[in-house]
Amino acid sequence: MSTLNLTATPAEIGQAADLLRQGQLVAFPTETVYGLGGDATNGAAVAAIYAAKGRPSFNPLIAHVASVEAARRHVRWSDAAETLARAFWPGPLTLVLPLAPDHGIASLVTAGLETLALRVPGHPAAQALLAAVDRPVAAPSANRSGRISPTTADHVRAGLDGRIAAILDDGACPVGLESTIVGLAGAPALLRPGGLDADEIEAALGHPLRQRASTEALSAPGQLQSHYAPSAAVRLNADSPRDGEVLLGFGDMPCTRNLSAQGDLSEAAASLFAALHDLDALGRPIAVAPIPERGLGVAINDRLRRAAAPRDA
Ligand code: TXA
C-alpha cells in the first residue's frame, strides 16, 4: 500500500475522514503525539491498527471523539468525569470509564475490558477530523509497538510508511508527551502521567488521585516497563557523557542536544521524543541529564525510565 500524504486543508481533512469511515487507517496529529486512527466501531479497522503497529492484542486503545457530548454516548458518566471533562477537554487528558450497555465500540478497542479510555483532543486538525468522521476513532500513538512515540509526520512515516492509508501532516505536536490517563471506574486514579500535570487534575477534583499500585498491572497495560525505546542504550541522570555517548541535556550545560537550555519543562516535554529520535539516528549510546521530578518532569522521567529499561532484543 502506498501511504498518502495529506495536509490539514478542509478538503484533505475531508479525504482523511472518508478513509476512516471506509475502515482505512489514517495517522493524524493531536496536541500530544500523532495517533494511528481507525473507526472504533469497526472491528476489522481496529484489528488493522494492532497489525500495523505490531501491538500485543491485550493492550487496549483510546477512543477519540470531538466533544464531551459524543464521549458520554459510550460510557457510564459520573460527577468526577463531568468535572474533569469540563475543566480539561478538549486537551491532553484521557478518562477511563465503565462502558455503557449500548456503547457501540468494537471489543478489540478495549481488549475485552469493561472500561473504555476516552479522549477529546484539542488540536484543530484532530477536532476537524473527528467532527467530520462523526464516529469514535480508536488511536494509539502512531509508532511501531515498543518504539518512541511520534511528534512529527516524518516520525510516523519512518515507522509506518506503506502500512497505513494516509498521514495527515500538520507539523510538530505542541505538548509532545502522551495524554495523562485518569481511571474513573473506581476512586479517581492516575493510570499514566502525561501531558497534563497531575497537580492540576487534583486541584480540579479537590482531592488527591489514587496512585496506581504496581500490582494493578492491567490498569494501563501499555505501561509495560520497556516502552518508548530507542535502538540505542539509554543511561539516566548523567552529569557528563562517557566515551562514545551522546548527551541529552537539560538547562544551561554543554551537550549534544538540549531539551531546554532555559530549564523549561514544557519546552522539554515538547522536544523529548524528537530529541530521542534524532539522537538515536546517530547510532551511539545516549546519556541523559537529570530532569527535575516536578510538574511535567514527572511524565518526562516516566518516559525516560522506560526508554532506559532493560528490553528484549
Ligand atoms: O496522547 C495520547 O494518549 C495518544 C494520542 C494519540 O491520543 N495516544 C496514546 O495511545 O498514547 P497509546 O495506545 O499509545 O496508549 C494508551 C494507553 C495504554 O497504556 C493503554 O493500556 C491505556 O491507554 N488504556 C487504554 N484503554 C484502557 C482501559 N480501558 N483501562 C486502562 N488503560 C487503558
Ligand code: MG
Ligand atoms: Mg504508545
